[in-house]
Amino acid sequence: MFNLESIVRPNVLKMKPYSSARDEFKGEASIFLDANENNLGSLAGENYNRYPDPHQKKLKTLIAEIKDVRSEQVFLGNGSDEAIDLLLRAFCRPGKDALLCLPPTYGMYEVSANLNEVRIDTVQLTADFQIPVQEVLQTLKPETKLLFICSPNNPTGNSIRTEDIETLLNKFSGLVVIDEAYIDFADTPSWTTRLNDFPNLVILQTFSKAWGMAGLRLGMAFASAEIIALLDKIKPPYNINEATQELVLQAIDKTEVLKDMVEEIVQERELLMQALPSIQAVETVYPSDANFLLVKVTDAGAMYKFLLSKGIVVRNRSGLPGCEGCIRISVGTLEENQTLLKAMAAF
Ligand SMILES: Cc1ncc(COP(=O)(O)O)c(C=O)c1O
Incomplete structure (x- = not known):
């Protein structure tokens, strides 16, 4: 064919x-x-x-x-x-x-x-x-x-x-x-x-x-x-x-370093996945096989601006079909993720 x-x-x-x-x-x-x-x-x-x-x-x-x-x-x-x-x-x-x-x-x-x-x-x-x-x-x-x-x-x-x-x-x-x-x-x-x-x-x-x-x-x-x-x-x-x-x-032959970094990012992703739902403004955290999370919040536009005021840039994806109310968060370092969680909790 x-x-x-x-x-x-x-x-x-x-x-x-x-x-x-x-x-x-x-x-x-x-x-x-x-x-x-x-x-x-x-x-x-x-x-x-x-x-x-x-x-x-x-x-x-x-x-x-x-x-x-x-x-x-x-x-x-x-x-x-x-x-x-x-x-x-x-x-x-x-x-x-x-x-x-x-x-x-x-x-x-x-x-x-x-x-x-x-x-x-x-x-x-x-x-x-x-x-x-x-x-x-x-x-x-x-x-x-x-x-x-x-x-x-x-x-x-x-x-x-x-x-x-x-x-x-x-x-x-x-x-x-x-x-x-x-x-x-x-x-x-x-x-x-x-x-x-x-x-x-x-x-x-x-x-x-x-x-x-x-x-x-x-x-x-x-x-x-x-x-x-x-x-x-x-x-x-x-x-x-x-x-x-x-x-x-x-x-290209540093595949061990690649493996370690991927492991750490996946581990951090899972920690974020566990921690985010307990934040009041978070409605849904979608499962992810990538190095980011799609997160539905009570008000994506306001959350985006609030995080920006704290020096944290995420992506507001709420304009995309099926993603209403969602922001996309890239997995950062342990420290960055902790700072993000704290900021989101203060929203
Ligand atoms: C799904 C997808 N494909 C391709 C790309 C672009 O990749 P590159 O940096 O290789 O152009 C991106 C970048 O964000 C992506 O998310």
């Missing part, structure tokens, strides 16, 4: 990608006069006068290893936000095609769709923030090319039921994009373990959350080699800068 060529934008299939200087030259050389770089050096320090590897070979090899996929199944973006945008540009014809997303969810699917003049169809998640599968199946149209599922979902924090995602993967002839930005905080396995079962599966992950590298901007997409080749074809040639490539290469 799934046929990749039939859903790719014809101009993307036909076009020739940009060929960089470093694509055209392969081999050994000592003098590089091919890329109009500054051969005298760099004001920023070592090697930054040179363009970075456009194919991110070393990084992709290492990431493939730790994620247990093949390196041809890895795309790297300037944040996963870049991967979201490129998916839209590869598969959705402006003014003709559509994507489906499931609010309340991450806002960039909609922003990218608007930017690319792609129609957004929406089906609201149920009261317990799961997918109403039948309704989604009825809403999918021939021109729907992408279905975005965020799991664990931002801003609700919960994971989406595996069986429901599996049904949609089997029945939808477009791409199912599962955004796993928060997967490191969840107990459930990543959908990367199922990559070879579904030709229409795309998984997004990021170094911005558990890895603590939001400032470096490195996002990942995992999919079939054919889908990844399309994203690579249309990406800006040097989308991952040299500093990011170097710093992530150095950090």
Whole structure:
């Protein structure tokens, strides 16, 4: 049923990608006069006068290893936000095609769709923030090319039921994009373990959350080699800068530190989960598999302002469908969380 060529934008299939200087030259050389770089050096320090590897070979090899996929199944973006945008540009014809997303969810699917003049169809998640599968199946149209599922979902924090995602993967002839930005905080396995079962599966992950590298901007997409080749074809040639490539290469084998940080954040999340309900203004604390909590309070706007007056910034999410009266709180350090609890109790 799934046929990749039939859903790719014809101009993307036909076009020739940009060929960089470093694509055209392969081999050994000592003098590089091919890329109009500054051969005298760099004001920023070592090697930054040179363009970075456009194919991110070393990084992709290492990431493939730790994620247990093949390196041809890895795309790297300037944040996963870049991967979201490129998916839209590869598969959705402006003014003709559509994507489906499931609010309340991450806002960039909609922003990218608007930017690319792609129609957004929406089906609201149920009261317990799961997918109403039948309704989604009825809403999918021939021109729907992408279905975005965020799991664990931002801003609700919960994971989406595996069986429901599996049904949609089997029945939808477009791409199912599962955004796993928060997967490191969840107990459930990543959908990367199922990559070879579904030709229409795309998984997004990021170094911005558990890895603590939001400032470096490195996002990942995992999919079939054919889908990844399309994203690579249309990406800006040097989308991952040299500093990011170097710093992530150095950090990537510190998986013990990652594990410890994730454990501590999950532990802090559970402490907040236990403490918040005893605060008078708190009505509901939703279960979370992520590094934040969605909390329904008596007056979200007033709570937001009150916390701000105490120097604490949370996110007021009460404008999103299904999140009326809710604020979203990122899990902080032990001290920060204690300060937050004290402030909320004084509301
Ligand atoms: C669900 C989700 N996806 C993607 C992103 C963006 O990640 P990145 O920093 O890799 O662009 C975020 C950031 O908040 C997010 O919540």
